[in-house]
Amino acid sequence: MVSRTDVVAAARRIAGHVHRTPVLTSRTIDALLGAEVHFKCENLQRSGAFKIRGATNAVRSLAADTEVVATHSSGNHGAALALAAAEAGLRAIIVVPRDARPSKRAAIERYGAEVVVCKPTLAARQTTLDDVCRRTGATFVPPYDDERIIAGAGTAALELLQDFPRLDQLWVPVGGGGLAAGTVVAAQGSAEVVLAEPALACDAKTSLTTGVICDALPPKTVADGLRTALGRRNFEILYNVRTRVYLASDEGIRDWTGRLAEIMKVVIEPSAAVTLAAMAENRSAAKGTVGVILSGGNAPLEGF
Amino acid sequence: MVSRTDVVAAARRIAGHVHRTPVLTSRTIDALLGAEVHFKCENLQRSGAFKIRGATNAVRSLAADTEVVATHSSGNHGAALALAAAEAGLRAIIVVPRDARPSKRAAIERYGAEVVVCKPTLAARQTTLDDVCRRTGATFVPPYDDERIIAGAGTAALELLQDFPRLDQLWVPVGGGGLAAGTVVAAQGSAEVVLAEPALACDAKTSLTTGVICDALPPKTVADGLRTALGRRNFEILYNVRTRVYLASDEGIRDWTGRLAEIMKVVIEPSAAVTLAAMAENRSAAKGTVGVILSGGNAPLEGF
Numbered sequence: 001m002v003s004r005t006d007v008v009a010a011a012r013r014i015a016g017h018v019h020r021t022p023v024l025t026s027r028t029i030d031a032l033l034g035a036e037v038h039f040k041c042e043n044l045q046r047s048g049a050f051k052i053r054g055a056t057n058a059v060r061s062l063a064a065d066t067e068v069v070a071t072h073s074s075g076n077h078g079a080a081l082a083l084a085a086a087e088a089g090l091r092a093i094i095v096v097p098r099d100a101r102p103s104k105r106a107a108i109e110r111y112g113a114e115v116v117v118c119k120p121t122l123a124a125r126q127t128t129l130d131d132v133c134r135r136t137g138a139t140f141v142p143p144y145d146d147e148r149i150i151a152g153a154g155t156a157a158l159e160l161l162q163d164f165p166r167l168d169q170l171w172v173p174v175g176g177g178g179l180a181a182g183t184v185v186a187a188q189g190s191a192e193v194v195l196a197e198p199a200l201a202c203d204a205k206t207s208l209t210t211g212v213i214c215d216a217l218p219p220k221t222v223a224d225g226l227r228t229a230l231g232r233r234n235f236e237i238l239y240n241v242r243t244r245v246y247l248a249s250d251e252g253i254r255d256w257t258g259r260l261a262e263i264m265k266v267v268i269e270p271s272a273a274v275t276l277a278a279m280a281e282n283r284s285a286a287k288g289t290v291g292v293i294l295s296g297g298n299a300p301l302e303g304f
Numbered sequence: 305m306v307s308r309t310d311v312v313a314a315a316r317r318i319a320g321h322v323h324r325t326p327v328l329t330s331r332t333i334d335a336l337l338g339a340e341v342h343f344k345c346e347n348l349q350r351s352g353a354f355k356i357r358g359a360t361n362a363v364r365s366l367a368a369d370t371e372v373v374a375t376h377s378s379g380n381h382g383a384a385l386a387l388a389a390a391e392a393g394l395r396a397i398i399v400v401p402r403d404a405r406p407s408k409r410a411a412i413e414r415y416g417a418e419v420v421v422c423k424p425t426l427a428a429r430q431t432t433l434d435d436v437c438r439r440t441g442a443t444f445v446p447p448y449d450d451e452r453i454i455a456g457a458g459t460a461a462l463e464l465l466q467d468f469p470r471l472d473q474l475w476v477p478v479g480g481g482g483l484a485a486g487t488v489v490a491a492q493g494s495a496e497v498v499l500a501e502p503a504l505a506c507d508a509k510t511s512l513t514t515g516v517i518c519d520a521l522p523p524k525t526v527a528d529g530l531r532t533a534l535g536r537r538n539f540e541i542l543y544n545v546r547t548r549v550y551l552a553s554d555e556g557i558r559d560w561t562g563r564l565a566e567i568m569k570v571v572i573e574p575s576a577a578v579t580l581a582a583m584a585e586n587r588s589a590a591k592g593t594v595g596v597i598l599s600g601g602n603a604p605l606e607g608f
Binding site: 019022024025027043044046048110261264265266267268297 | 323326329331332352565568569570571572601
């Protein structure tokens, strides 16, 4: 099981390779949400998302003779692993489904990784990846169900709590559960961790209510980073502390993506707006002094 | 003449009323521009621009019996004065030309100021303002040609140089010259201050070359915050140290406004992109370790 000590070790391991992201506040947003919000801006992180924390922690934890890493990703994890590998002098191969957004694929290639395209099914992703690993001897770095990834993701909350030790709540979006589980481990009871999920992808809420990991729903939400089901390790950490999950409508997610750019002048991707939409749609759920992790900013700009 | 001591005093006066804005970096941008750039993010400042620094410094320097302040503005100074006055418990009246962007007017009203609309000419702005001041006893707070405004604007560079004392250059956009002059005073020779101006509004370059303040050009550039001519005090400070001015095309300004959102995930207004466009269009002008003040983020989002 991942411990807070692992998060602290991850923070030391990734220092200098990732940004210590700024924490922003806005009295206008506070008035709209009825809470005092501290935004940890992982959208301003290297590679545009918190994912570089876990990817860097994983890459820097590998055996010294590792030469190639690989993963499958249609989004931020692929770009993060590409960047983390390039900086560590490793070769990276990313399996990308044919229907991935061209901008995501371009980011992966900009960081110098090789892209292998596969059919847009989970089965095809897995068999293509297995084939890549067998063929090249690459080490698989999973996107979220991995202790090094969870510990790395937890460093965002660790930094936020170093800057603001007295937060009542810490709100994070939940998809596969890397950021959510990492935040729970980093906070370790010092602040309540509250999860936010698109209503169109509410599998985490169902899983944490029933105690059984349920499958991902059809990929309908605009929050494309949150369409996956919980990982096993992630589920266990979240279920242990009975984490609450609040839902947000896609309309609210779109609305808050735009509002944050308008009011706070930062670009976030829809997956990062789900916390704000959930707060606004579940009045009285957000209380007191609240930390919010803005998970990423890799939105297509035509979305504005 | 404004001195560095005035900037330090301004920093003390406005502390707690404005954000200490973050400084961001991007290796992608560095590679594109051929310099190591530190971005002082005044687009993330309260009211969305550095203008709140000067407005707060001016308002907090007024005689204790002042009850009303006024100015004319089609842009960020009006919103900044409205906010600074509201926080100090003063009434604010802003004269706004009829053709100002509705979003700018909305911001002024959101901060609780009264808006008086006038015809869109410089003469109408001045006579309407004179009338407001006579009628209400309001104290005029000018947008840039004012020692308190210059000293306040200089606090952005002061903070940046506290965080990064060894900058070779400090790039700032120039319009009326409040930010430019304040930066020169704050830097006081510790870093070379370099100005950037739209080619379509190159009056500051002409003024600083000929030694005579020249009039504003027709308002054609997209960088609407930089259309004004230099103020007298501002000109004197800039001319004294023979500040260099580089020009940027409107095409480059638009391009870099979008690029910064795409690469760095921050929203800037076109007036804040002129430094980047000028660096890109004048190769070898930017050298070594460079500070750039991103002056504001109040862009209409439909601009993306």
